Amino acid sequence: MAPDDTRGPDDEPVAPARFVRPYTITAGRTKAAVDLPMEATLRIQPHDASADADLGAGAQRVLDLCDQRSVAEVSALASMPIGVVRVLLGDLVQQGLVRVQATITESSSQDERIELIERTLRGLRSY
Amino acid sequence: MDFAPTSAPRKAASTKIVIAGGFGVGKTTLVGSVSEIVPLRTEALVTNESEGVDDLAAVPTKATTTVAMDFGRLTLAEDLVLYLFGTPGQRRFWFMWDDLCRGAIGAIVMVDTARLDESFSPLDYFESKGLPFIVAVNQFDGTREYDLDEVAAALALPPEVPIIRVDARDRESAKQALVRVTEYALLRLTQSLTVNAN
Ligand SMILES: Nc1nc2c(ncn2[C@@H]2O[C@H](COP(=O)(O)OP(=O)(O)OP(=O)(O)O)[C@@H](O)[C@H]2O)c(=O)[nH]1
Ligand SMILES: [Mg+2]
Numbered sequence: 001m002a003p004d005d006t007r008g009p010d011d012e013p014v015a016p017a018r019f020v021r022p023y024t025i026t027a028g029r030t031k032a033a034v035d036l037p038m039e040a041t042l043r044i045q046p047h048d049a050s051a052d053a054d055l056g057a058g059a060q061r062v063l064d065l066c067d068q069r070s071v072a073e074v075s076a077l078a079s080m081p082i083g084v085v086r087v088l089l090g091d092l093v094q095q096g097l098v099r100v101q102a103t104i105t106e107s108s109s110q111d112e113r114i115e116l117i118e119r120t121l122r123g124l125r126s127y
Numbered sequence: 128m129d130f131a132p133t134s135a136p137r138k139a140a141s142t143k144i145v146i147a148g149g150f151g152v153g154k155t156t157l158v159g160s161v162s163e164i165v166p167l168r169t170e171a172l173v174t175n176e177s178e179g180v181d182d183l184a185a186v187p188t189k190a191t192t193t194v195a196m197d198f199g200r201l202t203l204a205e206d207l208v209l210y211l212f213g214t215p216g217q218r219r220f221w222f223m224w225d226d227l228c229r230g231a232i233g234a235i236v237m238v239d240t241a242r243l244d245e246s247f248s249p250l251d252y253f254e255s256k257g258l259p260f261i262v263a264v265n266q267f268d269g270t271r272e273y274d275l276d277e278v279a280a281a282l283a284l285p286p287e288v289p290i291i292r293v294d295a296r297d298r299e300s301a302k303q304a305l306v307r308v309t310e311y312a313l314l315r316l317t318q319s320l321t322v323n324a325n
Binding site for chain 1 (some may be wrong): 137138139140141143161167168169170171172177193196197199200201203204207209210226227229230231232255302305306309310312313316317321
């Protein structure tokens with residue numbers, strides 16, 4: 001069930017303080033190039049293997065994991081903080097290696113929202 | 128994967144529902160009982176994401192803490208996946224709530240009647256953000272069973288907010304809670320359409 005937590009003084013899960021090493025993978029950048037909701041599903045785009053050659057180890061790891069998974073899943077499976085994964089995925093999207101599937105966003109029309117929520121409801125009822 | 132579409136093809140998509148509530152109220156249990164995967168955990172670093180530091184290379188030794196979120200996954204159709212995210216409890220992690228709630232269908236606020244006050248801040252939060260939410264009373268063994276009306280009154284819930292009982296350990300019960308919040312979110316959207324049309 002729930003992974004073990006380190007309990008803080010107020011009994012909430014709190015991980016120990018640590019230094020900001022994770023963002024060295026992104027050369028210190030914390031802002032992703034594209035908007036990546038936690039639940040957004042990624043799809044690898046067909047590309048030449050040569051395009052992979054220039055990728056850093058972090059980006060390669062994320063690329064290997066991401067197909068048909070959400071941003072949150074990639075973060076959990078790669079054991080990288082969500083912000084780091086967003087930066088890496090954002091780069092991969094900009095390089096045309098990865099595509100982001102639809103979610104509800106601020107720019108979704110009312111019709112799009114209704115359509116997605118109706119689909120979710122139908123799916124849940126027969127889940 | 129390419130079919131010749133006779134009508135407009137449906138876009139593959141994912142959606143999410145947020146599971147909120149006080150400490151130990153059963154959020155992870157509920158996620159786990161409906162999820163097709165063992166709940167996964169993702170972490171966010173608190174320092175930069177809450178304070179908007181753009182370039183951490185400039186502050187390489189700044190200490191940071193992490194906040195963890197559990198989530199589960201339900202594949203509802205070949206082209207539709209629903210994610211359930213449990214919110215981190217503490218107030219200082221509310222910056223994560225904004226991230227979790229953006230684009231969410233709605234939220235389930237889980238309530239333990241022995242500790243009603245712990246649900247006040249999640250309720251305040253969703254009300255202020257206008258995110259559709261329902262209240263799910265998680266009945267723990269050996270606790271008094273209150274009328275849902277009593278609980279709604281004690282929480283000063285607006286009359287339109289659905290309140291249900293849930294057993295977070297039971298898949299069917301958890302599923303019903305998800306159906307309910309999704310129905311409510313849809314109702315809210317379609318009602319706002321009729322209001323706008325008039
Ligand atoms: N009797 C009973 N126990 C429950 C129920 N739901 C959860 N529990 C138990 O309550 C405890 C806390 O449940 P969790 O699911 O970890 O609660 P949580 O809200 O995720 O907790 P935090 O993430 O730590 O805030 C666990 O020991 C569960 O087994 C329920 O419906 N009935
Ligand atoms: Mg939990």
